[in-house]
Amino acid sequence: GAVVSQHPSRVICKSGTSVKIECRSLDFQATTMFWYRQFPKQSLMLMATSNEGSKATYEQGVEKDKFLINHASLTLSTLTVTSAHPEDSSFYICSARAQTGVYEQYFGPGTRLTVT
Amino acid sequence: GENVEQHPSTLSVQEGDSAVIKCTYSDSASNYFPWYKQELGKGPQLIIDIRSNVGEKKDQRIAVTLNKTAKHFSLHITETQPEDSAVYFCASLTDSWGKLQFGAGTQVVVTP
Numbered sequence: 001g002a003v004v005s006q007h008p009s010r011v012i013c014k015s016g017t018s019v020k021i022e023c024r025s026l027d028f029q030a031t032t033m034f035w036y037r038q039f040p041k042q043s044l045m046l047m048a049t050s051n052e053g054s055k056a057t058y059e060q061g062v063e064k065d066k067f068l069i070n071h072a073s074l075t076l077s078t079l080t081v082t083s084a085h086p087e088d089s090s091f092y093i094c095s096a097r098a099q100t101g102v103y104e105q106y107f108g109p110g111t112r113l114t115v116t
Numbered sequence: 117g118e119n120v121e122q123h124p125s126t127l128s129v130q131e132g133d134s135a136v137i138k139c140t141y142s143d144s145a146s147n148y149f150p151w152y153k154q155e156l157g158k159g160p161q162l163i164i165d166i167r168s169n170v171g172e173k174k175d176q177r178i179a180v181t182l183n184k185t186a187k188h189f190s191l192h193i194t195e196t197q198p199e200d201s202a203v204y205f206c207a208s209l210t211d212s213w214g215k216l217q218f219g220a221g222t223q224v225v226v227t228p
Binding site for chain 2: 093
């Protein structure tokens with residue numbers, strides 16, 4: 001199957017700082033990438049959808065100025081958590097879809113963010 | 117909008133027995149139904165999927181069945197092994213440019 005990587009796998013940062021998470025599709029070009037967050041023992045919650053070269057579409061309740069998403073190329077999307085606070089601590093997961101008309105989505109391994 | 121319900125929330129089975137997880141969806145326009153396996157601390161892994169023009173799909177020990185009339189689909193794992201222990205999520209998709217709607221997940225524990 002298709003491979004999606006994320007970097008870093010875990011990060012600890014201090015309150016008030018910003019953190020960038022990278023998501024890469026390694027063996028296919030991803031026209032659409034998705035960002036999710038997941039709290040312990042819960043399902044995945046979609047934060048935003050990004051299409052290459054255009055602005056991300058955020059889900060209701062997700063602050064677009066706090067969670068900056070950039071999808072600059074067909075293989076890379078980044079999520080920047082700005083002015084992080086302890087409540088932003090979570091497991092962030094990206095997924096990628098190859099092209100319009102293709103249904104399959106492949107997930108990255110996730111990034112554990114801890115804000116102290 | 118689409119709503120996906122998943123049952124049971126936890127499932128404990130003896131090694132070698134079968135496990136069945138059921139999901140129901142609300143939007144009759146949904147036409148793609150993937151299943152994901154998530155191990156602790158890892159991202160979800162696509163294990164099998166089915167499209168609305170197919171009633172059943174099998175891949176070795178796992179199978180998925182779809183009943184469009186009743187709007188439910190199920191994951192079947194036969195001859196379970198300890199490495200099948202994980203959280204399993206069902207999901208549905210209405211169109212190829214849309215977003216997945218996930219069920220709440222099922223924690224499967226396979227005991228030796």
